[in-house]
Amino acid sequence: MHRRDFLGKAALTALAAGGALSGCGMPQGSDHSAPDTGRRFHWRMITAWPHESPGLGAGAQLLARTIHELSEGRIQIRIFAADDLVPPFEIFGAVSRGAAEIGHGAAHYWRGKSGAAQFFTAVPFGMNALETQAWLYEGGGLALWRDLYRPFDVIPFPCGNTGAQMGGWFRREIEFIEDFRGLRIRAVGLGADVLRRAGAEVIRLPGDDLPEAMESGLLDAAEWMGPHEDMALGLHRQAPYYYHPGWQAPSSQVEALINRDAYEALPQHLQIAVAQACRLVGEQMLHEFLARNQQTLDRLVSEQGVQLRRFPDAVLDDLRRLSRDMLLEMTADDPFIRRVHASYMGFASEMVRWKEIHSI
Numbered sequence: 001m002h003r004r005d006f007l008g009k010a011a012l013t014a015l016a017a018g019g020a021l022s023g024c025g026m027p028q029g030s031d032h033s034a035p036d037t038g039r040r041f042h043w044r045m046i047t048a049w050p051h052e053s054p055g056l057g058a059g060a061q062l063l064a065r066t067i068h069e070l071s072e073g074r075i076q077i078r079i080f081a082a083d084d085l086v087p088p089f090e091i092f093g094a095v096s097r098g099a100a101e102i103g104h105g106a107a108h109y110w111r112g113k114s115g116a117a118q119f120f121t122a123v124p125f126g127m128n129a130l131e132t133q134a135w136l137y138e139g140g141g142l143a144l145w146r147d148l149y150r151p152f153d154v155i156p157f158p159c160g161n162t163g164a165q166m167g168g169w170f171r172r173e174i175e176f177i178e179d180f181r182g183l184r185i186r187a188v189g190l191g192a193d194v195l196r197r198a199g200a201e202v203i204r205l206p207g208d209d210l211p212e213a214m215e216s217g218l219l220d221a222a223e224w225m226g227p228h229e230d231m232a233l234g235l236h237r238q239a240p241y242y243y244h245p246g247w248q249a250p251s252s253q254v255e256a257l258i259n260r261d262a263y264e265a266l267p268q269h270l271q272i273a274v275a276q277a278c279r280l281v282g283e284q285m286l287h288e289f290l291a292r293n294q295q296t297l298d299r300l301v302s303e304q305g306v307q308l309r310r311f312p313d314a315v316l317d318d319l320r321r322l323s324r325d326m327l328l329e330m331t332a333d334d335p336f337i338r339r340v341h342a343s344y345m346g347f348a349s350e351m352v353r354w355k356e357i358h359s360i
Contacts, residue, residue, distance in 0.1 A: 026271065046085050054228060055228050055292070059284075070273035089109050091103040095154055104257075108121040115337055116337045122252045124248050125250065132161065135343070156257055156258075158253060162229070162289050166227065167248070169222050169238060169241065170242075174241075184203055185219065186204070186213065191249060198318070211234050226289065228289055231300055245310070247323075
């Protein structure tokens, strides 16, 4: 069976199944769509990823191709990597005002719009990738995410996940929580706030800037993704110690941001094609990261001399305590964060109980 036929049949199967619009990530509560006049649509996709990104950048390219195929060539997408049109942290605003029809990034980059956005990328010591997907699609998470973006005329679609990330690259070893004091580290999202509480000087930079920032001495440490992405960026040449686990990102959700007017200009069957493309490509990205990370880590250790280190248990315990305290304080300040936190943590507790009865 040709790939286009397979993807098309998958989309039609999802449409035919009960609850399909919800299942493939279609926005609910709105039936806005344009009549089908046979028009072709030309979209611009702006991404937060460097040109050489093998997982995230390749995921954006695959999403564009899959949307093109499922739409039978009706939606054509031109891709712009980080800084080609706008800096990575400005993608949300560009999509919101219609300067681009679609963005490819991570919600914690838009914390300036709402602190709640960070929950839709990664929560320190939180759920893994499959649990996060279950929360989004079956636990009410995606509905909350779309409520959050609605005032900005942006619709988020889950379209990938890196799985568990690493804890970062360090120029010196971490033995105690006090070792974070004064440490200049690149971090983003909720994990960055935890590191600040531990005394680190957190510097918020996009991926493209990390090698130069490490080489110049601006940074003492940096967390980016995992081996598959980190090696391509050359971070192994900047620091000898590679720490795990990635407590700050047990999974890291990737999103497609679509301008509401652009989406609603599509006839309904093309809206479904876009939603299903995000779902299919999201699964492919997670599979790729799971398959490639350990393979690349083996190469980093055996060929590049990287020294793999585990954060001491006492350090992880302190970071866990700081994370818990920070999240609870955030819920006191923002009603929407309180809603998202309750939904996320409630679902996470269900996942813990489910895993306990199946532990071997």
